Structure formats: structure tokens, C-alpha cells
Amino acid sequence: MSDTPAASTKRSTWDAIAVFFEKRSIIMLMLGFSAGLPNLLLYDTMSAWMRQAKLPLDVITLFSMVTIMYAVKFLWAPIVDRVKIPVLHQLLGKRRAWMLLAQAGVIFGIWMIAASMPAVSAAVAGGVEGAVQPDPDMNLIAMVAVFATMTALFGATQDIAIDAWRIEVAAVERQGVMAAVYQWGYRLAVVVSGAAPLLLASRIGWTASYSAMAIVMGIGVLGVLFAPREQSVEPKPFPPQTTPAWMEALEWAARIVLVIFGACFMGAGLSGKAEPLTFMFPWIGMEGAMAGFAEWWTGKPWGAVWQVFGVAIGLGIVGFATYPMFKSRPSAYFAGTLKEPLEDFFKRHGSTGMLILAMICVYRIADFVLNLMTAFYVDVGFSLDEIAGARKLFGVIMSVIGVGLGGWMVARFGLMRSLLVGAIVQPLSNIAFSGLIFTGPWLPGLYACIAIDNISAGIAGTALIAYMSSLTSRGFTATQYALFSSLYALPGKILAAVSGRIVESGTAAAAAGESNGLRSWFAHIAPDSFAHAAEEYSRPAEAFAVGYMTFFIYSGVIGVFALIFALAVMRKQPPATDETADKPAPA
Template identity: 30%
Template sequence: MASDKRWRSTFSIYAQPRVRSMIFLGFSAGLPLLLVFSTLSAWLRDEGVERSVIGFFSWVGVTYSIKVFWAPVIDRLPLPLLTKWMGKRRSWMLLAQLGIVVGLMGMGSSDSHTQLQQIALLSVWVAFCSATQDVVIDAYRIESVSPEYQGAMAATYVLGYRIALLMAGAGAFYIADYASWKVAYFVMASFMVVGLIATLCLKEPEHKPVDVMKLRENATVKGQNIWQRFFTGFMVAVLSPFVEFFNRNGKVGLLILMLIAVYKMSDITMGVMANPFYLDLGFSKKDIADISKIFGFFMTIVGAVVGGVLVVRYGIMRPLLLGAVMVAGTNLLFAVLAVSEPSLVLLSGVISADNLSGGIATSVFIAYLSSLTSTAYTATQYALFSSLMTLPAQLLGGFSGVVVDSYGYTVFFIYASTVGLPAIVLVLLLMRYQGRIKTNSYNPE
């Protein structure tokens, strides 16, 4: 009975207002993504734009990978009037959301035949504002609650994000089918009101005072002109987050960065070939869509919620290890599917297990990354971690097709599972290091 009460108390974290608010911010973050990627590609192709031209639009995604370069500006620069009125995070959040609304409305107002260059520029603008919003929301999430609640914050964020992907994907297709693509983009722009209202209603998190004066005094020389002072201040803003991270973690910082780089590698490597694999097995596009939408969506949310609860109940490291083991293990299920007779029941089971493990691993990993940031440089450090989290995995994922063509799907999924072993080893090493720190710091007196 006591155990049941403890579990009920643990699940009650999802009733906290700031945890619930992440649903709306997650929706606002997820909505623009597909509108500058797959949904935009479908619109352009439907209008008869050549595939080679559409391919160039994929470069818009680079904007999300380089957000770490302007994250220091978001961390340090106050916005005139807005920051004084709304606070450090909410002011940037509101500005980014308004930029997304303007960009989407501009795309909807453009002619894909005569104003293709304008659509391209506006899609880059939307991606830039969207990446900026991601940086600010991540910083707000980390600063709003203590580390043990980060798993729950990540879970509700994932829920809102997934709902937004459905709206910007399937929802935009339905609207375009019944009306037009222009109407679809105007409707999507109007849905950003969810994020705008949330930003206006939220409370600004407390910001602890940051002692950076010493760094500035050391870096600034009397007699510098305005450009020299600007360059000095810029270097302090950019380099200080990295220096602080290694000062705080020492040599273990390298292990942490290695874990960040490889933790999602198994999941992303497998994901590249998932849909081609389903099609090659003979499943129809409708079967794949139905199963991935129904089982994939709900199992990801369930996994994210469970991950948030596990962080509250057991801390971060043990659930982090569980997520790494589950992701690598479920990839082996795809190898079983590859050597079995095609079955919708088996496909549903494998997709459910994959999305459940992915949901757990994602929410726990977000909580882990959040715990690594300093309140002095939240936006910059988390932007660095999130870029490092995806870039190596995406580069490795590019070779997935080569492995499949050379050795077949069975070997590929075993390979994808094996890619997850370094993450398991690194988590165990970090757990051992933390255990040693606790033992050394124990004083029997």
C-alpha cells in the first residue's frame, strides 16, 4: 500500500502547472519543423517543382544544427523594452514565435511558380526563428524546475511536440486537399497562437546572479576601442560556457561529451532505414502509416511519461542506462522481423517496443543533458549538447543504405544494435565514477 502511494505521488508531478505548460511550448516548438521540411517538399512537388530543386531545400535543416553559434547571444543580450517587461527567456521566446508567424504567413502568400526564391528565403527565416525558439524553450525548461523534474518536463514537451508534428504533417495535408496549400500555411501560422498565449501566461524563471565580471576584467584592457571591446565581450560570451563546463567536470567532461555524441546513435542509425525496410517487406503505405501513427505515437508518449517518472523515482543514471539498453535491444527485434514472415501483428509489436524504448530514452536523456548545464550559460550549453547529440549520429546514419545493400537488413539491424554498445559502456563508466566520488566524499565521523 505504501509503495502504491509513493508511485501515485511520483505520477503527481504531471499535475504541476509548469510541467503541464511544456505541452503548449512543445507544440509551439514542433509546429514549424515539418513546414520547412517534408510538408514543404510535398507542397512544392504538388505544384510541379522539380525534384532536384526540392532537394536543395533540405539545406534549410542546417539552421537547426548550427543554433549553438547564436545561443550565446540569447544567453547574454537583453531585448529593448521586451526583456524589462517579460524577462530574459520569455522576451526571446515571444520574438521568435512572432518571427515564425510572419514567416509562415509570408510562405503562404508566395507563389511557388514565380516566387520560389522568396519561399526559400522565408523557409530559412522560419527555421532560424524556430531554432531560436528551441534554444529559449530548452533554457526555460531547465531553469524552471529542479533536475529531478526534468524527465517529466521532457515527457510533456514530447507530447506537445508530437501533436504538433501530426498537425503540421497529416493536418496540413488534409487542409491542402480540401482547400489549398496556401490556406494550410495560413492555418498553421494561426496555430502558433498556442505558443504565444503560453508565453504570455507563463512566469519567468528565477535567474541566479552570474559572476562574469572577473572574466571581463581579465579579458578587457583599458584603452580598447569600441570594436575591441565588442570582440572581447563576444569571445567571453562564446568561450566562457565551454571553459565553465570543463572547470566543473574536469577530465570526466570528455567522457560526458562522448556519451552525448553516441547515446542516440543506435536509434538514429536504425531510423534511417525503418520505412524502406517496412516497404521492402511488402507492407502497404497505409499499413505503415496506420501502425506508426497509432502505436508509434501513443507508445512514444507512454515511454516519455514512464521515463519522467523513473527519473523522479530513481535519479537519472539508472534510467539512462535502461534507455540505452532498451534502444539497442529493440533493434534486435527488427532483425527478428527481417527473417520472419510479414505479419501486421509482429510489425505492431516491434514498432510499439521501439517507440516505447525511444520515448523512455529520449525523456531521460533530455533530463540528463539538462542536469549538465550551468544556470550561467543554460541556452549556450544545452544548444551545444543538443547539436552534439544529433550530428555524429546523422553522419553515421548516412552509411545505413550502404550496409543494407552490402549485407542485408538482418546484418544491418544487428549492426545498429551494436552501435549502441558504446553508450551503455560510457553510462556504466560514469556511474562507476559517480559512485567512487560518493565513496571518497563519505566521512564516517
């Protein structure tokens, strides 16, 4: 991390590869695994346990709310920046102390979930004939929800501390590699937490299976204990008390309530779920409006617009709640946690600050709007088995390669050049996908498209993570990075919601004879291209080709905007020469 984010050193190919085998990189792999493990355990995997425990679906879906903690983690990121954990801080330093505390909370939370959930035997989990599952004690589910929420809170806090440690322990030119190995560890943990508990449950039962996952979290604990101490800067101290204690207590309470209220709006917007808001409806006598509001909030395509408005409203409420309106310690605290980190960012980057934020917002949109690809594969004519075979193992391997390639590029060629390459390669997947329109369900073409898409996404994602890391400054690392990582996907949420309408509108227009010029492009597509979709929906295959091609052109143009912004930022912040580059952080 540096105050000059463009700084980079051109290294040899082997020097760039050697960075992957440094001690910090190995530790980062372990910490990435620790960060990824709790995520699926808190809902996706646990939903299988709850269903086998005979819990109703409406209860199961409510548990998805706990993952909202990860979406709004920037709200308490300032605490991780400012508060020192007694004893642990002296032994480990600020970031590792917070990591260890958070991991202890995750381990305890997973164990308590295992102890509180209705027991499901190995026979029931394994589907043994004659095995009977008793009805669950619904009174215990509230305790499970409490422990799941606590685990999500500690898991999100662990993410904040790991990101801050990663930024502060390595120089800018190493951030690409650190981001790459973090993602490798995270993806490995997702595979383990999604598959291992299911395999173990059919042999030793769900309770023992989850207890084993708590033990696996020890990998992260070992990573913390062996991790080098970061180089952090302490924020300025708070002023002494100037107002009576009861007034401070009242101000704290009012600000915290407003922050929680704002967090509900942001959580509902960032997660796309209405529950963070509708749970308050019974308090004001609007229980009957909950179902209608949920349908309105999640409906397509306008639901995504309301969700973004919800995030904006939540930010406004949080901004008001944290604004230093008085000369008091609560005001000074919030000024130093949200207001000052933002002021610091714009003070360092000046007029370029808004350009940088705009670039961050649009950089990954071309990738985010490709949310219709499974439907596209089906319409082109691929079978579900062919799609699953290409996307699962092969897609994961290509993603791992892309992430690693992105990390190597940052180490080899520098941050800004890698960011520019990422902006260039993302639209290439659109060209590849448009090729399938002409070839039809040609399996090598499908594998080529998935390879290009996953590799380009891995390069771009790693470059963006490294770049956002370089934008932070010591003393505000956790807060600034949490803000960047929580908000950069918002524009993609709106555009992804209207993607289906673009395809439908283009298809309908071509079927009605309104796009004959574009339709003529597809007079000689493969005979089996869109054949099933044409028969199913009684529209010409060429009409589907026009609809999807319109969509690929639209998402490709968005990718061009990312390239334009990246070039503009690069012009304002050109890559540094070797003489001005940062010195590597100590190992």
C-alpha cells in the first residue's frame, strides 16, 4: 500500500512468479481459506441440514438474512481501524489481533450452531431406508438464528481485518499476487464448505459434520500466528470528555439507532431482499403490507432500481447519523471513522478522486451484466449436462488460471498497466459469446467461451482488487477498502436487472420484422442454433440471434466505458518509473 497507487516496478518473469512462493503469499492463501469457509456454512450448506431437520421453507429462507452482514461490513470497519484488542494487540499487532478474535468468534459460533440445531442422524442424512427424523423443536431455532448472526458478524469482521492486513503488509507491486492467492484460498474454502459437510453428514451426522468444520477453521488460526506483523499507522487520538456522561450516552444511543436503521436500508438494497426492512412493519401496524412490499422490492426490472435507491437512502441516514454536529466525543469518533477517511481519499486524489470512483463503479459492469449466460446456453441448444460439465470443474480451473495470471501481471508489469489490460480483455468474452450464435451448440465453442470469460474475469478482478487496495492510506485502511468493496457492484445491479428485457425486446422486434438489417446477419447460422427455442416460443431462430447479439453489443459498449475511464485514470496517474517506485515491504 502506498500514497502513490500508480507506483510499480517492472520485474522479470521469474521474479514475478517467485512472489507467489513468498511467506506472505502462503499465509494469504491460508487466510483466504479462513475467510471463505464460514460463508456457505451460514446459509447454503446449512439450508440442507435445516430441510432434513423438517424445518419449513419460509424459516429456512429467513436465514439468508444473516449473510447481509457481509454487504454492510463497512459500517463497523472503522472500529477495526481504531480499537486495540487488549493483550492481543501487544502480542500480535492490531490486524492480527482482530483476525484472531474474529476467528475465535467464528469457531465458537459454528460450534454453537452445531449444538443448537435439531440433530439429524447419519442414517437420515444418508437417506437410509426406514430412518425417521423427529419433528424439530421450533423454540431452539431462535437460538440458532442468534448464533448464525453472531458468526456472520465475526466472519465479516475477519474479512475486514484480513483485507487491511493484506494491504498493510505488502507493497503495491505485490498486491496483485496477494489478491490472487487470497481468491485461490477463498474458492478452495467454498468448495470444501459446500461439499465436505454434505459428505460427512451422511456418515457421522450433521452435528459432528459442522463441528469438524469448526476445527478446519484452525487453518486460519495458524495463518494468523505465522503471519508477519503489519506496518500500520495509528489514527489521531480522540479529544477529552467535554459534555456530561448522560448527554454522551444519549447521543451514542441516538446515533447507533440511526446507523442500524440506515444499515437496514443498505442491507435490503445490497442483498436484494426485503426482509431487512419488512421485519419492522409489525412495529408500526403494517404487517399486512409485508408481502406486497417484498414483491415490489424484488420485482424485475424495477426492483433493482428501488434497491439502489434503498442503498442511497441508507447511506444518507448513516451519513446524517455519523456527521460531527456537536463538540463531543461521539461526534469526534464518527468524524474519525467515516468523514475523515473520505476526506483523506479526496485530499490525496483531488479532482481525480471522482474519476477514480467512476472507474471503479463501471470497471466490472461488463462482467456483471452477463447474468443470462445459462439461459443463453440453453437457448442456443446445449443440454444441461453439457453446461454443467463445462462450468463446474473446467470453469473453476479457468477462473483459477485467470486469477493467477492477474496476480502475475501486476507483479511483472505494474498495477496501472494490468488494470488497463483487464479493461481490454473483459469485452473479449462478448465477442466469444456472439460466436456461439453462428456455430450453434458446438461443444468446443462452449468450452472456449467459458475459458475466455473466466480468465478475463480473473485478470480484471485481481487487478481491480489490487488497485482498490492501493487507494487506501494507513490509518484508514479497513474503512476505505470496505467502502470500495461494498459499493463497486451497485451500478451492475441496475444494469443486470434490465439485461433480460434487452434480449426480449430485441427478439420481439426482430420477430415483428423491425430489425431486418440486423436479422440479415444471421441468415446462415448453424441449423441447430436456437432450434429448440424457436420451436418452444414460436419465433424464428434469427430473432433470438438478434436479441442476444443486441445484448452482447450493449454489454460490450459498457466495457468500452471501463476502458475509457481506465485510460483517463492512467493518464492522471501514470505508472511510476523504477526510481519512483515503492520499496517492497519487509517480509
